[in-house]
Amino acid sequence: MKRSATAFLQFVVVLIGIAALAIMLGEPHLEGRNAQATPFEVYFKDPFLAYVYVASIPFFVALYQAFKVLGYAGKNRVFSPEAVKALRTLKFCAIAVIGFIAFSFIFMAFADPADDDRPQGIMMRIVVAFPAIVVAAAAGMFERILQNAVEIKSENELTV
DSSP states (O other): OOHHHHHHHHHHHHHHHHHHHHHHHHHHHHSGGGTTOOHHHHHHSOHHHHHHHHHHHHHHHHHHHHHHHHHHHHTTOOSSHHHHHHHHHHHHHHHHHHHHHHHTHHHHHTSOTTOTTHHHHHHHHHHHHHHHHHHHHHHHHHHHHHHHHHHHHHHHHHHO
């Protein structure tokens, strides 16, 4: 891959991370029930918000791993054990995000039954889970392909 293309993709990954962090830090203050709350009330009296922040850790780790894989591609080292390991970590992070989303349905089950936000909350979870499923599947597929290529490359080096 061209160095400029991988640098652009790395820039996009960084922008996604910055945008996600900005949304995570800014949105709770705009929410209807938190509009008049103090920062302490916003961040320390909402267990679901704490859960979202903990669940976002695998997302940011996955962004870092994607940045590393693009760096390996830019240096023409994509067929290396380090790239395979980064893809494996990316796959596990995507699976962790899916698990956190699935577990968050428990918050929905114990929420106020008269709450009108249930359908929107379920739809938002599905919208977030779908790309995570796609990333996990793609990372798993690329991991296997690269692992096979690394094994073939190491066998060829041993026979030469």
